[in-house]
Amino acid sequence: MQYSAEHYGQDILKITEKDICYSAARLFFAYGLGNAMFFPMSVGAAAVLNPDPPAPAHVFRLVSQYKATLFFGVPTLFGQMLIAQEKLDKENPGAPHALQTLRACPSAGEALPPDLYHKFVERYGVEILDGPGSTEMLHIYLSNRIGAIKPGSSGQPVAGYEEKIMDDEGLNELPVGEVGNLWIRGRSSLRYYWRKRDKTASTVIGEWINSGDKYYKDADGFFFPSGRADDMLKVGGIWVSPLEVENCLREHASVMECAVVGAMDDENLVKPKAFVVLNQGFAPSPELEKELKTWVLDRLAKFKYPRWVVFIDSLPKTATGKIQRFKLR
Known part of the structure; x- marks a missing residue:
């Protein structure tokens, strides 16, 4: 714990006794254990512990109420916060947002899509520091830094x-x-x-x-x-990264979130299949399905485009926000 607190908490986050940490992940996850316990304890900082689920409304309330300076989230939650914020902006144009006190938002659990990073920074003016961690390594071992970020990378x-x-x-x-x-x-x-x-x-x-x-x-x-190694698709003898196809799809205005898995075609060959959750104002249709396929075809190699696009209300996820692709296969 001390090793991780020194190298990530203090070297990357620059955490000090003046910080107030709020983590969406609970203490029984390795991610949450560092965020809300041994990082703040290592320097005498404060942590916000709350039993409410980390829904956007609760996040806004707790960050504002306790003047949190570090919010540890996951990409799915950051996306939900932007959707909720859009609704708030329509109801109260020009009103200040609730994240004024944050200086950084570490992110883990799954890869952060570049478009989500840009939208978050544009709306809130605070950087998301994406980086992978694991229980096996206790916490984050790769990370983007404040002021030194490559969107789409793990740093x-x-x-x-x-x-x-x-x-x-x-x-x-x-x-x-x-x-x-x-x-x-x-x-x-x-x-x-x-x-x-x-x-x-x-x-x-x-x-x-x-x-x-x-x-x-x-x-x-x-x-x-x-x-993940077991999520990679071999299409026509060439490896395809689901994340690359997902990031491309997410750049389309209609796509809120998506997941790509492998599926068998009529010749029992593996091809990409996309499950898509639409943004408000868009409805499933054969025309939109064709448009999304063409969108990927125009931007990636031909063998990478999804042969099927399935519109669903929500993606299956773990408690920490990771997409459960095995349930979509």
Whole structure:
């Protein structure tokens, strides 16, 4: 805990005794444990603990009431906050928003779409610091920094942690720009899984942890997510990242959120299938389905476009906001 608090809490967030932390994730999640307990305790800061679910109305109320300076959220919640804010802006034009006291919003749980980052910064004037973490590493080990953000990326290594991109055999480190498996090393890592020998053997490789995430690194040392290893799609013999297709779809005005999974076509070949939740003011139709397919075709390689678009009311998610793709397959 001390290791993570020093390297992420203090080095990345610059947390001090003057900060007031509010976390959407509860203390029984590793993410919430750091956000609301050992980060603030490490410097004598305050934390807001509240039993209400982290719905946008509660977030607005608690941040405003307690003058929170750090709000730890997840991409799904940030998107819901923007939708709720749009409604508030229509009801009270020109009224100040409730997040005036925030200086940064760390985000984890799933990759933050670039368009969501830009919309949030434009409306609230506060940066979202996206970065992956895990129970195996206790907290976040890659992160964007305040004033040094590449939207769509997970940032750069947190001090005290090393990351590398490995091939599927775990023998060779891959060059810049090539998608592979993200391995992490740091002193906050787990030793083993309780009574799960095979899981331990596939995850703990000496001092390194195989995260199970697909990533690539750019020339500036920023790491970009391509999805979970078991979420990747092989279409026509070429790997396709669901996140790339999802980010493209989200740029369309009609799409509030979406998830892409693999599905079999008539020839029993895997093709992308998109599940889409529409923004207010848009209704499902064959014309919109065709428009969304064309939208992706015009922006990505042909084999990446979704062969099916299914409109649904909401996406299945975990308590921390991660999309449960297995329920859509």
